[in-house]
Amino acid sequence: MKKRSHSLAAGARRSESFKSWLIMLPGLILMTFFVWEPLLESVRMSLYKTENIELVKFIGLKNFISVMGKANFTQALVNTFAYTFWSLLIGFVLPIALAMLIGETVRGKGLFRTAAYLPNMLPGLAVIILWSAFFSGEKSGVLNILLGKLGIPTQTYLTRSNLVIPIIISIATWKGAGATALIYMAAMASVNPELYEAAAIDGASVWQRVIHILLPSIKKLAGTLLILQIISVFQIMYEPMVLTKGGPDNASLSLMQLMWQYAFGGSMDYGKASAVAVIVTVILLGMTAVYSYFNNKESDWD
Amino acid sequence: MRKLPRTGVIRDYDMSSRSVRIGYGIIYALCLVMVVFAVFPLIWVVFAGFKDLKEFMSSTSILPRSFDLGPFLKTWSQLGIAKNYLNSLISVTGSVVCALIFNGLLGYGLAILKPKGYGVVKKLVMLSLLVPATISIVPLFMNIQRLKMGNSFLPLWLSYGANAMYVVLFIQFFESLPQSMIEASRIDGCTPLQTFFYIVLPLSKPICAVVAIFAINAAWSDFLLPYLVLRGGPLQTVMVRLFVFSTEQTVNADTMMRSVVFSMIPPIILFALFQKQLTENAVSTGIKG
Numbered sequence: 001m002k003k004r005s006h007s008l009a010a011g012a013r014r015s016e017s018f019k020s021w022l023i024m025l026p027g028l029i030l031m032t033f034f035v036w037e038p039l040l041e042s043v044r045m046s047l048y049k050t051e052n053i054e055l056v057k058f059i060g061l062k063n064f065i066s067v068m069g070k071a072n073f074t075q076a077l078v079n080t081f082a083y084t085f086w087s088l089l090i091g092f093v094l095p096i097a098l099a100m101l102i103g104e105t106v107r108g109k110g111l112f113r114t115a116a117y118l119p120n121m122l123p124g125l126a127v128i129i130l131w132s133a134f135f136s137g138e139k140s141g142v143l144n145i146l147l148g149k150l151g152i153p154t155q156t157y158l159t160r161s162n163l164v165i166p167i168i169i170s171i172a173t174w175k176g177a178g179a180t181a182l183i184y185m186a187a188m189a190s191v192n193p194e195l196y197e198a199a200a201i202d203g204a205s206v207w208q209r210v211i212h213i214l215l216p217s218i219k220k221l222a223g224t225l226l227i228l229q230i231i232s233v234f235q236i237m238y239e240p241m242v243l244t245k246g247g248p249d250n251a252s253l254s255l256m257q258l259m260w261q262y263a264f265g266g267s268m269d270y271g272k273a274s275a276v277a278v279i280v281t282v283i284l285l286g287m288t289a290v291y292s293y294f295n296n297k298e299s300d301w302d
Numbered sequence: 303m304r305k306l307p308r309t310g311v312i313r314d315y316d317m318s319s320r321s322v323r324i325g326y327g328i329i330y331a332l333c334l335v336m337v338v339f340a341v342f343p344l345i346w347v348v349f350a351g352f353k354d355l356k357e358f359m360s361s362t363s364i365l366p367r368s369f370d371l372g373p374f375l376k377t378w379s380q381l382g383i384a385k386n387y388l389n390s391l392i393s394v395t396g397s398v399v400c401a402l403i404f405n406g407l408l409g410y411g412l413a414i415l416k417p418k419g420y421g422v423v424k425k426l427v428m429l430s431l432l433v434p435a436t437i438s439i440v441p442l443f444m445n446i447q448r449l450k451m452g453n454s455f456l457p458l459w460l461s462y463g464a465n466a467m468y469v470v471l472f473i474q475f476f477e478s479l480p481q482s483m484i485e486a487s488r489i490d491g492c493t494p495l496q497t498f499f500y501i502v503l504p505l506s507k508p509i510c511a512v513v514a515i516f517a518i519n520a521a522w523s524d525f526l527l528p529y530l531v532l533r534g535g536p537l538q539t540v541m542v543r544l545f546v547f548s549t550e551q552t553v554n555a556d557t558m559m560r561s562v563v564f565s566m567i568p569p570i571i572l573f574a575l576f577q578k579q580l581t582e583n584a585v586s587t588g589i590k591g
Binding site for chain 2 (some may be wrong): 016017019021024028037038041098105107109110111118123124126130134139140142178182183193197200206237241259264280288
């Protein structure tokens with residue numbers, strides 16, 4: 001009798017488990033179709049010669065050799081690291097600074113938060129086109145109008161190879177920094193204001209409170225956001241595609257843009273495009289691994 | 303006026319020091335600069351929309367000569383933007399429905415039902431957060447081609463049903479629900495699906511609202527996959543149109559700026575309606591969408 005009830009319960013559990021998987025099935029099918037399978041498929045495709053949507057012949061690493069042998073690959077690789085460098089230089093500290101500033105305000109805090117978040121809501125494509133008018137080299141370009149009022153003559157911007165990457169990163173920062181600042185504000189809000197009060201009574205100056213209480217409260221979050229920022233800027237693609245077409249003379253061409261060019265730029269070489277995608281993925285995995293290695297090492301010390 | 307509490311590093315007690323008061327003034331000045339910086343480009347692009355091509359290319363004034371809505375109406379009807387708006391509306395609506403149903407059910411399974419072996423799937427979903435969507439856009443596009451789903455909204459709708467971030471948002475919320483209520487409904491004989499619709503869903507309005515707002519905005523702004531799926535066809539959305547304008551340079555610069563304005567109107571309305579929830583959600587949960 002006991003044995004039988006046991007097996008009944010096991011059966012009920014099994015059927016419940018089956019029903020649960022059935023509920024998750026539609027979501028799992030979609031995740032497979034849209035995310036997981038394409039990821040594996042891009043690895044497979046990078047090893048094949050492709051013709052339109054057909055995989056014609058297994059050619060080993062030939063796509064990789066061909067892609068990496070071209071001058072535009074080296075250029076795109078260097079550019080992509082330059083994007084990452086500039087993004088960390090311009091875009092990493094700014095949100096922290098904004099969060100600290102907005103956090104100190106009392107009256108008008110809601111307005112500041114709203115204004116900071118607003119650019120993040122705008123379509124990225126529209127933002128790029130909008131800013132292209134600001135950086136136009138004509139005398140009717142917005143920046144030239146504004147600088148003209150200060151007596152500075154008309155300049156060109158997007159045709160200068162040393163300026164184009166910092167400009168694209170500045171535009172991306174304009175869109176994202178305010179919303180990131182609000183995330184930092186969430187971490188900063190976890191500090192009980194009484195802690196600052198107590199430190200103040202003990203004679204800690206405002207700066208000492210910032211360094212010893214405020215900044216430690218966001219240390220962990222800053223690490224996470226740093227790696228997420230690197231991952232996201234490393235795949236920069238449509239910004240240079242729309243703003244400069246990768247120019248002048250490939251000075252703003254990114255790796256992902258190179259992938260897009262191989263696939264959809266006329267030649268429809270999906271095999272080579274996948275090879276570029278795989279290279280980007282490998283670099284990103286490498287950087288994530290290095291990050292988590294140092295992250296774990298550091299937390300061992302805590 | 304009601305006195306608001308200070309929550310920052312600077313305390314009331316510090317304000318007796320002159321240098322802190324000056325510093326506080328500088329903080330406010332910088333915040334105002336930020337507001338100007340965030341808002342000015344938007345105001346400018348609306349002003350630019352009032353200019354005709356000649357004025358746009360030659361004028362060195364930020365303000366337009368006249369605030370006549372004529373150019374906006376002309377661009378709207380000439381380019382047939384109304385049809386693109388309708389297409390975007392259909393695309394967004396289906397995307398939001400898919401985002402809520404499929405990610406919600408997957409999140410429910412991973413957070414509450416937890417059938418044997420769910421851990422592997424949960425790890426896969428978490429890992430997918432780190433993998434960018436565009437990196438596998440080539441094979442995804444080929445899959446869509448193979449299934450002959452080109453020139454249709456279906457793949458775009460369904461793609462929103464496979465969003466790792468939304469699944470994680472649902473998981474986090476469902477895990478915070480009172481598990482005793484869910485357990486009680488099970489003891490009372492509800493099937494897992496009944497529990498979802500009668501117990502979990504009614505408690506989950508806040509997270510559904512958050513995911514819906516994110517999905518509306520993302521689906522409206524999306525253009526890479528929509529461009530590949532819809533290009534050349536009759537179903538192009540506003541963003542696909544804008545992308546074609548910008549890459550093929552088929553329209554003049556002034557028309558382009560008016561198209562930018564058209565593409566920004568729905569997100570700005572959405573923001574105006576929900577800005578309090580959005581900014582407070584970002585501040586309290588640390589998710590920016």
